[in-house]
Amino acid sequence: DGGITQSPKYLFRKEGQNVTLSCEQNLNHDAMYWYRQDPGQGLRLIYYSQIVNDFQKGDIAEGYSVSREKKESFPLTVTSAQKNPTAFYLCASSIRVNTEAFFGQGTRLTVV
């Protein structure tokens, strides 16, 4: 089955630790995105990638880093510099930017 897989679904980390969230897609999509969702707010873009080996900052990139070494994979690292990392993180992909996006099931990160 084609789709986007995020893992894990729930993640707990201690404050000050970096953590990496996985996002894999087998849809052969060029574009991939990471969004953050907080209660009562719309999703906000962290980073996006239009093609392999390229990525751009979104609206709230501070404290996050990404890589796009393979077309299928777009991992997100939440660094210790992110002041409020506890949130729900969604990964998405599309054939290219501004086309229909397909979303993963999300990872709920809790930093204690």
Next chain:
Amino acid sequence: KNEVEQSPQNLTAQEGEFITINCSYSVGISALHWLQQHPGGGIVSLFMLSSGKKKHGRLIATINIQEKHSSLHITASHPRDSAVYICAVGFSTRPGGSQGNLIFGKGTKLSVKP
């Protein structure tokens, strides 16, 4: 400044009712998306449209480009339709922000009672 506004924020309906959720946006767009988010958090894309109207089963989405407004309708609503419905727009250019990405509304939480 909210570039995408949804209304209502919360909506409770009885099973069988006709439901309308509205979305307004501020500047020209390349496309508008309607998404459904279930309590577990995963999001499903319902529609992507740039003009006119689309229908899928009991769901209908319309867009009026001149009025910068879109509606999502659910006919014969059912408890399994209970979810958060999110409007998102792709701006062809976005002043002061990233290009080539979606801007999301805050969502409408729909609860359909049996």
